[in-house]
Amino acid sequence: xxxxxxxxxxxxxxxxxxxxxxxxxxxxxxxxxxxxxxxxxxxxxxxxxxxxxxxxxxxxxxxxxxxxxxxxxxxxxxxxxxxxxxxxxxxxxxxxxxxxxxxxxxxxxxxxxxxxxxxxxxxxxxxxxxxxxxxx
Numbered sequence: 365x366x367x368x369x370x371x372x373x374x375x376x377x378x379x380x381x382x383x384x385x386x387x388x389x390x391x392x393x394x395x396x397x398x399x400x401x402x403x404x405x406x407x408x409x410x411x412x413x414x415x416x417x418x419x420x421x422x423x424x425x426x427x428x429x430x431x432x433x434x435x436x437x438x439x440x441x442x443x444x445x446x447x448x449x450x451x452x453x454x455x456x457x458x459x460x461x462x463x464x465x466x467x468x469x470x471x472x473x474x475x476x477x478x479x480x481x482x483x484x485x486x487x488x489x490x491x492x493x494x495x496x497x498x499x500x
Contacts, residue, residue, distance in 0.1 A: 367415075368452065370411060371407075371421065382439070413439070421438055422435070422436060422456055429464040430465055430467060432467075439452075
């Protein structure tokens with residue numbers, strides 16, 4: 365049975381491993397220091413899925429009170445296609461609705477049709493535009 369809870373600092377190695385496996389790990393964004401600073405501000409901003417070990421994660425970035433951005437949703441390969449990502453999304457939507465959020469956003473590669481379909485099947489709509497993420 366998969367359960368969900370707030371990320372703890374002791375979970376870092378497992379979360380990093382999951383993000384690396386999904387080719388989603390970025391040193392500055394996902395550093396131990398950065399994740400710990402997120403949970404210091406609000407312990408609910410990083411959520412994990414677990415059974416006997418951590419098998420998935422998602423980060424939440426509030427954009428004001430009414431909008432939340434979901435970031436770095438990842439599930440360990442051997443646990444995919446079991447509804448874990450879907451239930452993680454539902455779990456964080458519930459958390460953020462209690463805080464006043466009414467809209468949820470995320471970025472997905474427009475070239476990854478399977479991923480776009482996954483999110484559409486879960487109620488997300490697309491902007492219809494191709495974007496690239498830029499940072500410095």
